[in-house]
Every structure is written in C-alpha cells, then in structure tokens.
Amino acid sequence: xxxxxxxxxxxxxxxxxxxxxxxxxxxxxxxxxxxxxxxxxxxxxxxxxxxxxxxxxxxxxxxxxxxxxxxxxxxxxxxxxxxxxxxxxxxxxxxxxxxxxxxxxxxxxx
Amino acid sequence: xxxxxxxxxxxxxxxxxxxxxxxxxxxxxxxxxxxxxxxxxxxxxxxxxxxxxxxxxxxxxxxxxxxxxxxxxxxxxxxxxxxxxxxxxxxxxxxxxxxxxxxxxxxxxxxxxx
Numbered sequence: 001x002x003x004x005x006x007x008x009x010x011x012x013x014x015x016x017x018x019x020x021x022x023x024x025x026x027x028x029x030x031x032x033x034x035x036x037x038x039x040x041x042x043x044x045x046x047x048x049x050x051x052x053x054x055x056x057x058x059x060x061x062x063x064x065x066x067x068x069x070x071x072x073x074x075x076x077x078x079x080x081x082x083x084x085x086x087x088x089x090x091x092x093x094x095x096x097x098x099x100x101x102x103x104x105x106x107x108x109x110x
Numbered sequence: 111x112x113x114x115x116x117x118x119x120x121x122x123x124x125x126x127x128x129x130x131x132x133x134x135x136x137x138x139x140x141x142x143x144x145x146x147x148x149x150x151x152x153x154x155x156x157x158x159x160x161x162x163x164x165x166x167x168x169x170x171x172x173x174x175x176x177x178x179x180x181x182x183x184x185x186x187x188x189x190x191x192x193x194x195x196x197x198x199x200x201x202x203x204x205x206x207x208x209x210x211x212x213x214x215x216x217x218x219x220x221x222x223x224x
Binding site: 004006009031040041042043045048088090092094096097098099101102103104106 | 142152153154155156159161210211215217
C-alpha cells in the first residue's frame with residue numbers, strides 16, 4: 001500500500017505559469033520534506049516541516065514555496081517555473097531513523 | 111556540515127557477478143549511514159542503514175554494507191547481481207543530532223548486463 005503519494009506523477013507546465021505539486025501521507029509522520037532531483041544528480045533538499053514549523057534551506061530559490069495545511073498533506077508551489085526548474089520532485093516523510101519517499105513528480109517546463 | 115562521495119558514477123557488471131559500490135563521507139559529527147535505490151522514474155527505496163552496533167549490515171534484495179569508521183567509508187556489496195538490480199544507488203548520511211536530514215552522494219548507476 002502506498003504510504004507517501006505524490007500527484008501527479010508527470011506534470012507539464014508552461015514557462016512562467018504557476019504550478020503546484022502535491023504530496024499526501026498515510027503514515028502520520030510529523031516531518032515532511034521536499035527534494036529536487038535534476039537529471040543524473042542527487043536529491044537536493046528544498047524545505048522541511050517539523051509539524052507546522054517550516055524550514056527553508058538557505059539556497060532554495062524564492063520562486064519555490066510550500067504549504068502544509070495538515071499532517072497528511074504538503075504542497076510545493078513554483079510561482080514562475082523556468083526551464084532550469086525541470087526536475088523530479090520528491091516528497092518524503094520521516095520517523096527516525098528512516099525516511100519514506102513518494103514516487104516523485106517529474107516536472108517538464110515548456 | 112556533511113559531504114558524501116560516491117567514487118564511481120557508473121558500474122557495469124555481468125549478471126551473477128559480485129559488485130561493490132563505494133561510498134566515502136566526511137562529517138564533523140557522528141552520522142548515521144544509509145543506502146537507497148532508485149529505479150527509473152521512481153522514488154527512493156531504503157536498502158539498508160547503519161545506526162550503531164555491528165559494522166556489517168544486511169539489507170533487502172541480498173545487499174550488505176560495511177561501515178569503516180577509520181576510513182569513513184560505507185561500501186555496498188552484493189555477491190551475485192541480477193538484471194533486476196539495474197538502478198541508481200545513493201549513499202546518504204544523517205547527523206546523529208539532526209533527525210533525518212539526509213545528505214546524498216552523487217549516485218552510482220549499476221548496469222547489470224546479461
């Protein structure tokens with residue numbers, strides 16, 4: 001059974017058009033993460049939440065925002081996607097010592 | 111701060127041969143160590159983890175890894191690979207005092223040939 005679910009699996013958006021990626025979890029974990037993974041690269045942490053406490057990585061562009069309305073859901077908003085934002089976006093939850101990843105959303109910017 | 115180096119970006123190997131994927135790390139604090147596998151267009155799946163205790167840890171799919179503190183290494187091994195093991199493998203570390211804040215290595219693409 002899927003525990004961390006990301007929708008959609010594939011998203012195509014136009015250059016500059018806002019886009020939202022969603023993540024839900026059935027694990028009731030209080031920590032959630034968003035990672036960006038560009039082609040042939042390692043995942044890079046964008047944000048994480050501990051409950052509702054939001055933590056932004058220092059080098060995460062301002063173009064990226066996140067919302068967590070409740071324990072189960074988390075959203076990644078890209079306000080004005082550029083070609084360089086094309087990537088796989090991974091959502092994860094954590095209950096020490098393990099992190100659980102969703103299947104990812106592959107974002108294409110045209 | 112932590113950093114992770116995976117020494118080989120690609121490892122080609124024939125089916126049923128043994129394989130070792132190398133991982134070295136640096137950190138100013140004690141860390142926990144992980145190996146994840148990623149199949150094409152999929153998320154990451156945990157293979158195994160080292161938290162404490164025995165330095166040889168066994169994971170899923172017949173993989174094992176050995177933690178070597180003096181060499182700051184955590185190499186992944188499998189005695190006999192299958193075609194289905196073809197995937198990207200990521201080594202990661204997490205500081206002992208920072209929850210699951212993972213720092214990943216650059217990944218190693220394991221290519222198993224028939």
